[in-house]
Amino acid sequence: MTLTACVGRTPESRRIRIATGSPSGVYYAIGSALGRLSTRELPATQADVMVTAASAENVRLITSNQADVGFTQADVLVSGAGSTPGVAALARVYDDLLHLVVRADGPIKTLEDLKGRTVSVGAHGSGTAVTVGRLLAVAQMSESGVIDRRELGLDDSLQALSRFEIDGFFFSGGLPVAGIKQLNSQSRYRIVDLSKWVGDLRSTYSEVYVVRSVPISAYQTPPVATIAVPNLLVVSSAMREELAFDLARLLMERRDVLAAAHPAAERLDIRSAIATEPVPLHPGAARYYRSVKP
Known part of the structure; x- marks a missing residue:
């Protein structure tokens, strides 16, 4: 699933599975738009959008390696023992x-x-x-x-x-x-x-x-x-850094497309996106936000 940047080499193909929610819900609207963007604008990438019961199921799918990206409420990831292990955030999307x-x-x-x-x-x-x-x-x-x-x-x-x-x-x-x-x-x-x-x-x-x-x-x-x-967009902590970087970049640079799919995405901005506590930012996403820090 690594994006190969070497000159003269064909990028290795990668497939990402995006766990969303009900077809009439916000997760599905924004997730579908993100999937289309990923397929169209990221080299050698095919995104599949999954209809799910939403947050708790999405986290389970990610931790069991049945999905790569998922939307979830932050409270689903928080317990008395802290945040769910093995999960990192790409962004805080909206409330x-x-x-x-x-x-x-x-x-x-x-x-x-x-x-x-x-x-x-x-x-x-x-x-x-x-x-x-x-x-x-x-x-x-x-x-x-x-x-x-x-x-x-x-x-x-x-x-x-x-x-x-x-x-x-x-x-x-x-x-x-x-x-x-x-x-x-x-x-x-x-x-x-x-x-x-x-x-x-x-x-x-x-x-x-x-x-x-x-x-x-x-x-x-x-x-x-x-x-x-x-509400957070989360991935496995083991996701390749290059892919997490690319996905965080799409969220910020193509916010207009996501907002056209659902107005909730209008709330995406760099300052709020990094406020994912207590779930840590994925290192690839953190690297992207540092690269565009005002």
Whole structure:
């Protein structure tokens, strides 16, 4: 997978597998654009985009050498023992915001109002499921029977809510989430304020959690504050330095193409990209950022 730069030699071909998420989610939009750029602009490179359950599955695929690049929420990589071994970051891409989506004319106005309701907590293997599991734990709502849980991805959650099969769903993603925006254009839904739980999440689990606002422009709904967590593009620590350098360069130099795929990529910039703590930057990515440091 090394890019050979010697004059007169054909570069060795390399294939990169990019683990994303739901086809209607931010990971897939930006990951697909990155895959097309990699295939088109990096010599002898073929990129394959993988549809997955998102963050937690993506990390598992990378650590088991079944994927080369993956998107993940930072909290998935953090435990009491530190960050996940064998994983390094290419960049901090944007912040994921945790959405709790319910009907605007319904009775659910707070997290506690979910008691006794049927709710999707995110697909098994997703970053949403990790964050929601921690949120319910600090809210003392994680015991069996408090809520009727469903483990649905974004697409299935959208359909289930519109069919009145569930009372609400959680999804963590960059603004705006296309599926949620489309759902709200068809009927009236709202985002529930979850910001009061950030302090408990920070003290119990990790300081990666912060408060961010969902502005009215995102979904044409009243502005609301919620839980946010940094979103990282990660690779195996064993990735060749040349490839990590090339991928970091594409992220920065072709940000316009990525942003055309999804507005969340507009938040990419060198100063924020290197803020991947507690996950270390890959040496190849770090070398790229040093080379373009103002």
